[in-house]
Amino acid sequence: MHKVIIVLLTAVGLVACQETWKGVKKDSKTITRSMGDAGNHLGKKISGALSDDEDKKKKEEDE
Numbered sequence: 001m002h003k004v005i006i007v008l009l010t011a012v013g014l015v016a017c018q019e020t021w022k023g024v025k026k027d028s029k030t031i032t033r034s035m036g037d038a039g040n041h042l043g044k045k046i047s048g049a050l051s052d053d054e055d056k057k058k059k060e061e062d063e
Helices: 002-062
Strands: none
Touching: none
8 A cells, every 4th residue: 555655656746847847948948038039139239339339430530
C-alpha cells in the first residue's frame, strides 16, 4: 500500500514539474522577446540622437 502512495505522489510531482517547466519556457520566450524589442527601441533612440548631433555639426560647419 505504501508503494502505491509513493508512486502516486511521485507521478503527481512529475506532472507538476512538467507543467511548471512549460510555463517557464513560455515566460522565457516572452521575456526574451520583450528584451529584444526594448534593445531595438533603445538602439533606434541612440541612433537618432547621434544622427541629430551629426546634423547639428554639419549645420554649424556650413554656417
